[in-house]
Amino acid sequence: MARARRGGGGAAPPPASSSPPPYVLVIDWIADSAQATAAVLRAAGWTVELESEDGGRAYRRVRTQTPEAVVVSLGAKPSHGRETIRSIVQPKATRGIRILAIGGSEADRTKLAALAPQVECLGTAQELARALGPGSGRTRSRK
Numbered sequence: 001m002a003r004a005r006r007g008g009g010g011a012a013p014p015p016a017s018s019s020p021p022p023y024v025l026v027i028d029w030i031a032d033s034a035q036a037t038a039a040v041l042r043a044a045g046w047t048v049e050l051e052s053e054d055g056g057r058a059y060r061r062v063r064t065q066t067p068e069a070v071v072v073s074l075g076a077k078p079s080h081g082r083e084t085i086r087s088i089v090q091p092k093a094t095r096g097i098r099i100l101a102i103g104g105s106e107a108d109r110t111k112l113a114a115l116a117p118q119v120e121c122l123g124t125a126q127e128l129a130r131a132l133g134p135g136s137g138r139t140r141s142r143k
Helices: 031-043 055-064 078-089 106-115 125-132
Strands: 024-027 048-051 069-073 098-102 120-122
Touching: 024 031, 024 055, 031 048, 031 069, 031 125, 048 055, 055 078, 069 078, 078 098, 078 106, 098 125, 106 120, 120 125
Parallel strands: 024 048, 024 069, 069 098, 098 120
Antiparallel strands: none
């Protein structure tokens, strides 16, 4: 589990506590692709954690350590991505977590939109970094 602090912005650092700092969870079943997405997000200053083996483990992590956002790749195993997203958006405790999907075909994104219309579908990690970056219109909060 690699972590890199989000920097800049002039905001005061969060108070010291036993809870981990806010992070983005990247779920991609191809480890090299997960690392590449994480590198783009780290370069933008985000704390990143990866899961590239088990969607169930990713869901348990989301339940116990709520991330700022979850990024799910639809590239290699779109059905796994949709099932993982479904497991996050259905329970009341996790349905408010921001989810961004990257890659996949138009058909994959259409299926995902029918399942979870609140998910933001993006094409590339660079688009993802812009969506999560400063000025994206999103506020950062921990629940």
